[in-house]
Amino acid sequence: MEKLQQNMNPIPVRTWKWLGVNDTVLEADIPAIAGYSKQPVTEGSEKGVTITDIRLHRETVQFMEKKMDSGVSEAMRDFVKKNQNSGYFIEIEEGKKIGTPIILQYDLDEENPTLVDDHFILAHENSEVTIIINYTSSCTKNGFHSGVTKVLAQRGAVVHLIKVQMMADQDTHVDAISAIIDESGQIDFTLVELGALQTITSCKTKLVGKNSTGTIHSLYFGDQNRKIDMNYVQTHQGRESLSSIEARGVLLDHSQKVFKGTLDFIKGSSGSKGKEEEYTVLLSPTVRNRSIPLMLCGEDAVEGQHAVSTGKMDENKLFYLMSRGLSDVEAKKLIIEAEFQPILNKIPVTELRDTISTYLRRRLNHV
Amino acid sequence: MAEKLLAIHGLHAAVEGKEILKGLDLEINKGEVHVIMGPNGSGKSTLVNLIMGHPKYEITAGSIAFEGEDITALKTYERARNGIFLSFQNPEEIPGITVEHLLRTAKNAITGENVKIMAFKKELKQAMETLKIDNTYASRHVNVGFSGGEKKRNEILQMMMLNPQLAMLDETDSGLDIDAVRIVSSGVKHFKNEQNAILIITHNTKILEQLDVDYVHILMNGKILQTGDASLISQINENGFLHLGGETPDSGEVNMLHG
Numbered sequence: 001m002e003k004l005q006q007n008m009n010p011i012p013v014r015t016w017k018w019l020g021v022n023d024t025v026l027e028a029d030i031p032a033i034a035g036y037s038k039q040p041v042t043e044g045s046e047k048g049v050t051i052t053d054i055r056l057h058r059e060t061v062q063f064m065e066k067k068m069d070s071g072v073s074e075a076m077r078d079f080v081k082k083n084q085n086s087g088y089f090i091e092i093e094e095g096k097k098i099g100t101p102i103i104l105q106y107d108l109d110e111e112n113p114t115l116v117d118d119h120f121i122l123a124h125e126n127s128e129v130t131i132i133i134n135y136t137s138s139c140t141k142n143g144f145h146s147g148v149t150k151v152l153a154q155r156g157a158v159v160h161l162i163k164v165q166m167m168a169d170q171d172t173h174v175d176a177i178s179a180i181i182d183e184s185g186q187i188d189f190t191l192v193e194l195g196a197l198q199t200i201t202s203c204k205t206k207l208v209g210k211n212s213t214g215t216i217h218s219l220y221f222g223d224q225n226r227k228i229d230m231n232y233v234q235t236h237q238g239r240e241s242l243s244s245i246e247a248r249g250v251l252l253d254h255s256q257k258v259f260k261g262t263l264d265f266i267k268g269s270s271g272s273k274g275k276e277e278e279y280t281v282l283l284s285p286t287v288r289n290r291s292i293p294l295m296l297c298g299e300d301a302v303e304g305q306h307a308v309s310t311g312k313m314d315e316n317k318l319f320y321l322m323s324r325g326l327s328d329v330e331a332k333k334l335i336i337e338a339e340f341q342p343i344l345n346k347i348p349v350t351e352l353r354d355t356i357s358t359y360l361r362r363r364l365n366h367v
Numbered sequence: 368m369a370e371k372l373l374a375i376h377g378l379h380a381a382v383e384g385k386e387i388l389k390g391l392d393l394e395i396n397k398g399e400v401h402v403i404m405g406p407n408g409s410g411k412s413t414l415v416n417l418i419m420g421h422p423k424y425e426i427t428a429g430s431i432a433f434e435g436e437d438i439t440a441l442k443t444y445e446r447a448r449n450g451i452f453l454s455f456q457n458p459e460e461i462p463g464i465t466v467e468h469l470l471r472t473a474k475n476a477i478t479g480e481n482v483k484i485m486a487f488k489k490e491l492k493q494a495m496e497t498l499k500i501d502n503t504y505a506s507r508h509v510n511v512g513f514s515g516g517e518k519k520r521n522e523i524l525q526m527m528m529l530n531p532q533l534a535m536l537d538e539t540d541s542g543l544d545i546d547a548v549r550i551v552s553s554g555v556k557h558f559k560n561e562q563n564a565i566l567i568i569t570h571n572t573k574i575l576e577q578l579d580v581d582y583v584h585i586l587m588n589g590k591i592l593q594t595g596d597a598s599l600i601s602q603i604n605e606n607g608f609l610h611l612g613g614e615t616p617d618s619g620e621v622n623m624l625h626g
């Protein structure tokens with residue numbers, strides 16, 4: 001385990017060693033992984049979708065994986081292979097537009113405190129789908145989730161993958177996503193990291209095809225002693241590919257956050273555009289907030305821009321709301337909720353949005 | 368006898384170490400309409416921000432009482448819940464929060480109970496009609512992408528919905544065209560009754576046309592330099608502030624005062 005616990009989240013070049021962010025150390029001990037016996041897929045799926053146990057598709061998956069760099073360290077990859085206790089192969093037929101979001105719900109509890117999931121989403125040409133994977137936990141001690149999700153959007157396919165993490169305060173969450181987008185395909189990620197004591201996530205997309213589009217919208221909320229490490233990479237290979245990374249979040253108490261966002265323009269990706277933006281609201285002086293935006297240009301004819309900003313709560317906005325009768329806490333809650341709204345609005349399921357809002361409100365009660 | 372609502376005595380106040388108000392007295396009774404005029408930078412906004420409790424403005428001497436109680440130690444939201452309202456000269460934009468959501472949250476906070484949704488919606492609809500605000504604005508984010516005039520109308524909408532005892536309007540008419548001023552003015556008239564009071568900061572008379580103004584105060588050199596009735600407004604409009612014997616705020620020491 002020694003090897004896995006270090007270097008969980010490497011960034012593409014080791015330029016940043018001096019900042020101490022290149023190697024993310026997993027702090028909890030990795031528990032023995034037992035079975036996960038609950039059924040995460042609750043509803044039957046529409047025509048055009050098949051959802052089957054990934055273990056039945058070893059060969060297909062292995063073949064596909066050869067094309068993809070999973071974006072995680074080998075140690076992590078081996079760990080998931082060896083310990084996997086859940087996972088689905090989700091396939092969308094060519095040309096099928098799936099209207100209803102597919103939902104996988106993982107809920108850790110005392111009987112199922114460990115989850116190692118491995119998913120593969122294959123969207124055939126010109127298909128469209130929204131998939132939601134939600135992680136919650138009622139573990140009272142040290143729930144553990146670690147997993148890998150791979151997505152392949154073939155020519156013209158559009159995939160929206162939403163991952164929401166609302167695990168319990170002592171839990172560990174290590175999540176790696178890697179994706180490939182073929183010509184004119186699009187993958188949008190909405191990543192919501194709200195719970196767990198330590199969160200280490202990565203999301204790496206390769207925009208392989210011409211005119212491919214990849215977006216990442218991420219939302220995080222750190223309070224108490226939470227540690228959040230996010231590593232997002234958009235690698236442009238195809239010509240005229242478009243990418244964006246947008247992260248926003250709120251930090252308070254003694255929480256810590258590292259955000260690494262990389263736009264990587266490989267030679268040959270001419271005419272591509274990438275953009276990254278990060279905005280953090282800092283609510284206490286004791287938080288630790290680090291951002292490492294990175295742009296790698298192996299190609300000249302590209303456009304990249306990044307903006308990182310942090311803010312305190314705007315005193316005048318707070319005054320305005322308080323002049324309308326809202327207490328300090330109510331005013332701050334309202335501003336934070338407002339801050340989160342644009343990203344939450346990307347979740348097309350009202351019940352889940354409401355669950356998240358309620359969860360957030362409860363957490364915000366001590367702001 | 369009229370009931371006293373606001374009583375300010377000997378108020379000295381500073382912002383970022385600079386003294387702006389230098390011994391200001393002002394009393395407002397229920398049922399009254401007061402107007403404050405004064406040159407730019409004379410401290411009009413400072414005064415109303417102080418009454419509302421903006422943390423940036425510091426009281427160095429004097430007192431502010433509302434309904435007989437000193438409120439200088441109260442937080443802004445406590446003052447709001449006591450019935451003080453400020454229509455901002457520059458209303459803040461709050462992205463992500465709709466006009467309706469803010470109003471309902473505010474109303475819950477001020478009344479201390481959960482407002483009934485249907486009754487609230489009806490009241491909101493009526494107020495918006497009075498102010499000729501399109502009802503789509505209820506679901507727009509507070510002041511985001513609003514024109515100057517729309518922001519000011521939104522302030523008056525909040526005033527009407529929250530129904531304060533003391534409404535302070537800081538240049539609510541500035542930057543509005545004639546029709547918009549008339550609409551705002553009718554909203555204010557609609558709101559006004561014998562139990563509440565209004566303090567209007569303005570440079571114009573248009574907003575006052577539908578109201579019976581009781582007192583006009585000239586704020587200069589950190590004090591109320593002169594108090595008169597509505598006729599003072601036309602005097603100022605004809606002759607400016609300088610003839611009153613005060614000086615513009617930046618012209619140095621004050622030698623002579625009368626009032």
Ligand SMILES: Nc1ncnc2c1ncn2[C@@H]1O[C@H](COP(=O)(O)OP(=O)(O)O)[C@@H](O)[C@H]1O
Pocket residue numbers: 382383387405406407408409410411412413414423
């Ligand atoms: N937030 C602030 N920071 C620094 N100076 C301020 C601030 N607010 C007001 N002032 C100063 O206080 C004085 C009075 O301003 P203000 O009350 O806005 O005047 P008025 O509303 O009468 O035009 C001005 O000199 C202004 O520059």
Ligand SMILES: [Mg+2]
Pocket residue numbers: 411412413456537538
């Ligand atoms: Mg002013």
